[in-house]
Amino acid sequence: MxxxxxxxxxxxxxxxxxxxxxxxxxxxxxxxxxxxxxxxxxxxxxxxxxxxxxYKRESRLIGLLLPDITNPFFPQLARGVEDEVNKEGYRLLLGNSDEDVQKELDYIQTFVQNNVVGMVSATNTVDHELYNALQLPLVLLDRTTEDYPSVYSDGREGGRLAAKTILEKGARHITLMKGPAHVKPAQDRYKGAMEMLSEAEVDFSVFSTYSYSFEDATSWAKELFTKYPDTDAVIASNDIVGIAVLHEALKRGKRIPEDVQIIGYDDIPQCSLSYPALSTIRQPAYEMGRQAAQLLIKLIRKENDVDKTIQLPVQLVERSTTRKE
Amino acid sequence: MxxxxxxxxxxxxxxxxxxxxxxxxxxxxxxxxxxxxxxxxxxxxxxxxxxxxxYKRESRLIGLLLPDITNPFFPQLARGVEDEVNKEGYRLLLGNSDEDVQKELDYIQTFVQNNVVGMVSATNTVDHELYNALQLPLVLLDRTTEDYPSVYSDGREGGRLAAKTILEKGARHITLMKGPAHVKPAQDRYKGAMEMLSEAEVDFSVFSTYSYSFEDATSWAKELFTKYPDTDAVIASNDIVGIAVLHEALKRGKRIPEDVQIIGYDDIPQCSLSYPALSTIRQPAYEMGRQAAQLLIKLIRKENDVDKTIQLPVQLVERSTTRKE
Missing domain, CATH: 1.10.260.40 (lambda repressor-like DNA-binding domains)
Structure with a gap:
């Protein structure tokens, strides 16, 4: 040897x-x-x-499970996790689950086989039986349940804030887009917006969607204006969808924000590159990733008095798709 | 035990x-x-x-080094690599080097320590001495040198195609944006465009840039129109920069494509969400990632007659920022 x-x-x-x-x-x-x-x-x-x-050196690998790195929200999240684990001498094994339970199981198996010392999971398919059995430190990212440590942003408040903004700016025919049913954060923001709209004296329509893909976003935007041609404000399910709606509204000759106001969700970097630039609710994605990694490392090191549920605040970012008054 | x-x-x-x-x-x-x-x-x-x-099972880990996953070109590339290695039973260790030699060295060290069986590198800082010494199967992705197996797209031709398109559509005051000096593919496309412009009877200006970040892109776009207010066509260094130029042109009240034509590079998913949608030169990012993984796996398996230099074609994608005639 x-x-x-x-x-x-x-x-x-x-x-x-x-x-x-x-x-x-x-x-x-x-x-x-x-x-x-x-x-x-x-x-x-x-x-x-x-x-x-x-040297009895322990493995320094941490597993990171994401739904799909090509969704522009996740690279920021992943960089936050990576920069923090890297700083502390750990390295990342990456897996994209595509929200497929079988694929998630495959990745977790590989993580175990490669002796990871902990795992950050941002998927929607947490299998409690399996996750419990693994007895590995685990942090849920961009999701929360009472059963596991988690770092997420306040989706309910985000939804309320999006609706409140639109209401205050004088919208009369609001369309609220509902994100995919299996994505919990999408449902939280939907509920928040729904609460706020229900409290107000205003008519509104709900438009259901089932994915966040670029291709689907474009066809929903078309369908939305066909179904609800009077729409003067759209609360989009996320920024990608919001930008698609903006694009479709401009194609139909509508002035933004005079004829139609649009508010997105996430504040992906592309928002400031749309024209007009998209107003949105900001999730601190990089910071969420960073704090999830910090929390996981504390759990790996068995530190005491660790706050296991970290909710980060969201924030309105006013750009040019909402009115100024 | x-x-x-x-x-x-x-x-x-x-x-x-x-x-x-x-x-x-x-x-x-x-x-x-x-x-x-x-x-x-x-x-x-x-x-x-x-x-x-x-079981004498070998490690099934493959290291992937990227410059920065938050640049929208790289998630597609990474997914291509991941999907292919995953299909063949391998897993990915991910590192973002931020084009920092020290960070790259750190990651490679961890890859070695974790017993990776091969490496895909898309960074600009290939240290020949080190890479040779590692004696690991290695594939360069989105770069090429004569010394290593590589998968890349034809940047020279891409640059020529961008310039040719702009020339054919009757531009008179062209501004050619030059990408970061240390990024080889950026220089290839610059050279290609420069060749084509030099062959034509046309005046043009060159505008130098040194990064691809969102923030920088916005300030370059401003500077470009201040320096060259007569510009009626911009060959952008990539799509992010192209979208920033588009945004700035619209702000200045210019009609697109009547007053200013713009052509990007890469065909990131965001192109079709800009308004007007950005015309661009498409690099097949996902396919590049997939083929790099395939090539690496062939090298790991010591297959014979493997083509070690794979150049993929680029393609003009005409959208709405270039004229139709």
Missing amino acids: VTIKDVAKEAGVSVATVSRVLNENGYVGADTRKKVMKAMANLHYSPNEVARSL | VTIKDVAKEAGVSVATVSRVLNENGYVGADTRKKVMKAMANLHYSPNEVARSL
């Missing part, structure tokens, strides 16, 4: 230096580090053995 | 079933699989040991 001494000899450095590289502690210059890594590669030295037998 | 027999006993299934779960071959029902995974977790069974000593 190749030992750490062999690696030190091959690299022409001390055993202590190899140890510092392996344990990622203490200062090692970039050139020296490369030498050690080369020596490890040349000798086909298996760091797993070191990790277990020589 | 906990053995596979203990796991089988705890789960109430046969050893063969546990083996099928561990090796991910043969059919195992979801419920049975959960039982086995629970048993593994309950017994603190370390699958690494199995992997090495019982």
Whole structure:
């Protein structure tokens, strides 16, 4: 078996230096580090053995399950998680579940097989039986249940705020878009908006949607104005859908925000690039990712007095698709 | 030491079933699989040991290095890689380098420590000395050099096509935006466009930029029209920048495409959501990711006669920011 001494000899450095590289502690210059890594590669030295037998270093892998990284809300979330785990010396195994229970199960199995020390899950298909059995520190991100530690933003309040904004700006024929039924945060914001609209003396229509994909968004936008041609304000289920509605309204010759006001949800980076720029309710995606990672690391380290349910505030971002008065 | 027999006993299934779960071959029902995974977790069974000593199963981890997943071009690329490696039973370790050599080195070190069997790298800071020394199968994605297997799209041709399109549509005061100097694909498309413009009898200006961030894009768009107010066509360095230019032109009361034509690059999903929708040169990002993963897996499996340099074609996507005639 190749030992750490062999690696030190091959690299022409001390055993202590190899140890510092392996344990990622203490200062090692970039050139020296490369030498050690080369020596490890040349000798086909298996760091797993070191990790277990020589240094008892635990795995530093954390699993991150997302629904789909190509939905523009999730890259920000993922970067927040990655930057924070990276800072603390952990690394990310990434999986996109596509909201498919079987795929999620596959990924969790691989996470277990690769000895992850914890998991962040932003999927909608949390299987309690399995998650409980795994006995791994787990943080739900962008979702919450009473059963698990979680980091999320206040969707109910976000929905209320979106509706309140539209109401205050004098809308008369409001269309409220309802997001996919299986996405809990979408339902929270829908409920919040519905509450607020129901409290007001105003007529409104509800328009149901079942995904957040770019293609679907475009066809919903068309359908919305066909079904409800008098709509003068749209509370969109998220920003992608909001931008599609904006686009469709402009195509139909409507002035924004004079004829139709639109408010999105999430504040993805693309909002400020739409024209007119989309008003929206901001979720602090990067910060949510960061705090989920922080919470998970506290749980991995078995710290005491950890706040296991973290709700972050949402915020109105007024751009140009809502009226100024 | 906990053995596979203990796991089988705890789960109430046969050893063969546990083996099928561990090796991910043969059919195992979801419920049975959960039982086995629970048993593994309950017994603190370390699958690494199995992997090495019982089944000689190799690591199935592949490292993916990206510049920054929050740039909308990369999620598509990453999904292509992930879907393909996933199909073949491999899993992805993800790292964002932010084009920082030190960070890249850190990630590669972790990849080595976690025993990855191969690596896909889409960064601009390939350190030949290190990459050679690692002796790991490696595929460059969205970049190419003669030294490594690579999958990329034809940037030179893409630049030529963008310029050709603008020229044919009667532009007279063209501004060509040059992307970041350290990003090779940006330079390729710049060169292609420059060649085509130089061959034509037309005046044009070059406008230099040094990043692709959303914030920078907005300020460049302003600066561009201040410096070159007569611009009637912009060849943007990518879609994000193109959408920012579009936005700024509309703000200044210019009609699109009558007064100003704009062509982007990449065909990120957001193009069809801009208004007017952005004409662009399409890179097949998802397909590039998929083919990079396929190539890497062939290299890992030491297949013969593998084509190690794969150039995918680009394509003009005409939307509404270029004239119809």
